Amino acid sequence: xxxxxxxTPAAPPTGGGTWRFPADEPLRLDSGAVLEGLEIGxxxxxxxxxxxxxxxxxxxxxxxxxxxxxxxxxxxxxGWWTRLIGPGKPLDxxxxxxxxxxxxxxxxxxxxxxxxxPATGKPYGLxxxxxxxxxxxxxxxxxxKALGVETLFAVIGGSMGGMQAQxxxxxxxxxxxxxxxxxSASRHSAQNIAFHEVGRQAIMADPxxxxxxxxxxxxxxxKGLAVARMAAHIxxxxxxxxxxxxxxxxxxxxxxxxxxxxxxxxxxxRHQGASFVDRFDANSYLYxxxxxxxxxxxxxxxxxLAKAFTAARDVRFCVLSFTSDWLYPTAESRHLVRAxxxxxxxxxxxxxxxDKGHDAFLLDEPVMDAALAGFLSSAERDRGLT
Amino acid sequence: MIREDFRxxxxxxxxxxxxxxxxxxxxxxxxxLTREKQVDGRGLExxxxxxAACMARGLSVxxxxxxxxxxxxxxxxxxxxxxxxxxxxxxNPRHVLDELLRIADRAIVSFPNFGHWRVRWSxxxxxxxxxxxxxxxxxxxxxxxxxxxxxxxxxLTDDLNLRVDASAAFAGQGAARPMNPTSALxxxxxxxxxxxxxxxxxxxxxxRSEGELPAVSxxxxxx
Numbered sequence: 001x002x003x004x005x006x007x008t009p010a011a012p013p014t015g016g017g018t019w020r021f022p023a024d025e026p027l028r029l030d031s032g033a034v035l036e037g038l039e040i041g042x043x044x045x046x047x048x049x050x051x052x053x054x055x056x057x058x059x060x061x062x063x064x065x066x067x068x069x070x071x072x073x074x075x076x077x078x079g080w081w082t083r084l085i086g087p088g089k090p091l092d093x094x095x096x097x098x099x100x101x102x103x104x105x106x107x108x109x110x111x112x113x114x115x116x117x118p119a120t121g122k123p124y125g126l127x128x129x130x131x132x133x134x135x136x137x138x139x140x141x142x143x144x145k146a147l148g149v150e151t152l153f154a155v156i157g158g159s160m161g162g163m164q165a166q167x168x169x170x171x172x173x174x175x176x177x178x179x180x181x182x183x184s185a186s187r188h189s190a191q192n193i194a195f196h197e198v199g200r201q202a203i204m205a206d207p208x209x210x211x212x213x214x215x216x217x218x219x220x221x222x223k224g225l226a227v228a229r230m231a232a233h234i235x236x237x238x239x240x241x242x243x244x245x246x247x248x249x250x251x252x253x254x255x256x257x258x259x260x261x262x263x264x265x266x267x268x269x270r271h272q273g274a275s276f277v278d279r280f281d282a283n284s285y286l287y288x289x290x291x292x293x294x295x296x297x298x299x300x301x302x303x304x305l306a307k308a309f310t311a312a313r314d315v316r317f318c319v320l321s322f323t324s325d326w327l328y329p330t331a332e333s334r335h336l337v338r339a340x341x342x343x344x345x346x347x348x349x350x351x352x353x354x355d356k357g358h359d360a361f362l363l364d365e366p367v368m369d370a371a372l373a374g375f376l377s378s379a380e381r382d383r384g385l386t
Numbered sequence: 387m388i389r390e391d392f393r394x395x396x397x398x399x400x401x402x403x404x405x406x407x408x409x410x411x412x413x414x415x416x417x418x419l420t421r422e423k424q425v426d427g428r429g430l431e432x433x434x435x436x437x438a439a440c441m442a443r444g445l446s447v448x449x450x451x452x453x454x455x456x457x458x459x460x461x462x463x464x465x466x467x468x469x470x471x472x473x474x475x476x477x478n479p480r481h482v483l484d485e486l487l488r489i490a491d492r493a494i495v496s497f498p499n500f501g502h503w504r505v506r507w508s509x510x511x512x513x514x515x516x517x518x519x520x521x522x523x524x525x526x527x528x529x530x531x532x533x534x535x536x537x538x539x540x541x542l543t544d545d546l547n548l549r550v551d552a553s554a555a556f557a558g559q560g561a562a563r564p565m566n567p568t569s570a571l572x573x574x575x576x577x578x579x580x581x582x583x584x585x586x587x588x589x590x591x592x593x594r595s596e597g598e599l600p601a602v603s604x605x606x607x608x609x
Binding site: 344353374375 | 434437440448449450459463
């Protein structure tokens with residue numbers, strides 16, 4: 001036996017970095033495949049208390065990452081959820097131990113299709129196994145345990161992050177005290193899948209995609225990925241929000257009588273697409289969108305959503321939706337809440353008035369902030385944290 | 387200052403019990419019951435601002451309406467279901483009342499009595515829809531679509547085979563007084579009534595798991 005096999009990996013350090021799974025703990029995926037030598041990119045904020053009762057897991061959305069409350073190393077932008085996490089915020093590193101990890105299949109430090117396959121020494125590309133939301137959560141559960149956390153005080157996520165939060169309650173009900181699901185759904189609708197398919201086809205239609213093996217050829221399907229992002233970005237907004245922000249405003253005086261970006265909205269979308277390709281891997285986009293398309297909690301429980309949550313009846317839930325979110329409309333959240341109610345779980349649910357579309361959960365919505373803060377502080381009281 | 391009907395509900399509810407407040411508004415009653423009686427309280431509220439206010443107070447409240455969302459609660463998941471001044475605003479009061487006593491052992495229901503003399507007098511003398519202290523809004527903006535009299539309500543409880551465990555009458559800001567709901571006189575003089583109801587034995591719905599205690603009946607005017 002090689003001596004290397006006997007080395008016990010150290011617990012992952014707080015603060016963040018990349019954690020490599022112990023060699024004897026491969027990740028078994030829903031597809032039946034097994035991932036060895038898995039790495040997870042993660043960040044933590046604050047310290048775990050003596051009772052180990054103050055840990056909060058934040059689950060990021062489709063193209064988010066672990067840099068939830070600190071500057072992004074690629075874009076230089078501040079953390080994407082500093083509205084929620086920071087000194088004096090509902091989640092305060094002075095009181096909470098906040099964990100956020102990059103999902104597997106991602107491209108910000110966790111093993112994904114751009115990672116090197118140890119078996120071949122080359123990037124996985126399309127040989128990377130298809131992953132699911134439950135697989136992402138399984139990997140998170142291993143990281144959380146390695147960080148010394150038995151029970152999370154809260155698992156919080158919006159959009160795809162909300163799917164992971166639900167999955168946590170279903171798969172690890174005894175390891176979560178409370179769950180927050182924002183602007184999310186318990187399954188992907190035909191429309192959700194349809195929009196994702198447009199994005200994937202845009203990537204695969206780019207000649208530089210090379211059947212997913214673009215890394216071997218030293219190219220990147222940037223045009224396809226940018227188009228995918230542009231199409232998706234529209235679904236994150238709402239018609240009134242787009243109209244308010246751009247209307248029919250032109251970029252310069254007069255029309256070009258051609259196909260330059262005449263309109264501000266075109267220019268904005270092109271910018272969204274162009275800046276996205278700097279920080280995101282095209283194959284990761286394929287895999288992660290696939291994971292959300294496959295997401296259907298009830299499917300594993302005889303098609304009855306309430307059955308999925310019967311073991312989670314001691315978990316307290318907070319579900320919020322937004323009136324103008326047409327990607328994950330309120331009906332989806334209400335469907336979840338009715339199932340939680342039927343399962344006997346303690347659920348709070350509100351539809352927040354907003355014209356900002358799906359992205360509202362990341363934006364300035366004082367009613368959401370107050371609701372979330374109220375939910376978290378009452379859960380903290382019940383958990384004995386205050 | 388505690389609302390008089392809340393004061394009575396507070397007396398009826400057993401400490402530490404499970405309470406669902408249907409139409410809980412901004413959560414004033416739930417808050418009170420949680421603080422004073424340590425109940426495990428949940429709420430259902432149709433208005434977004436009410437729900438958000440409840441959540442900001444840390445109450446477990448779901449946005450939804452009594453007509454549609456009660457159906458999703460499991461049988462006997464509460465000791466008490468409270469429906470305060472809301473029955474008359476539901477689309478299907480009979481179904482709502484039936485549902486309350488499917489999901490809870492006891493229902494605490496209050497509503498304005500349309501048989502009150504002021505209401506009758508208004509209709510008789512002026513020929514106009516009544517606007518009284520208990521029913522302050524004009525007909526074209528009132529949420530009350532299914533008003534009933536005390537006698538009507540008693541007929542419905544008979545129809546649904548419900549038992550009246552406690553009843554009280556209110557007027558304005560005054561204190562509650564005991565009330566015999568079958569009395570014709572009370573149907574004239576009661577402005578707002580409050581009932582605690584349960585199903586007559588022999589007509590149980592749902593099942594109780596072992597070791598679970600039934601809610602005790604109220605002590606409205608004993609204490």
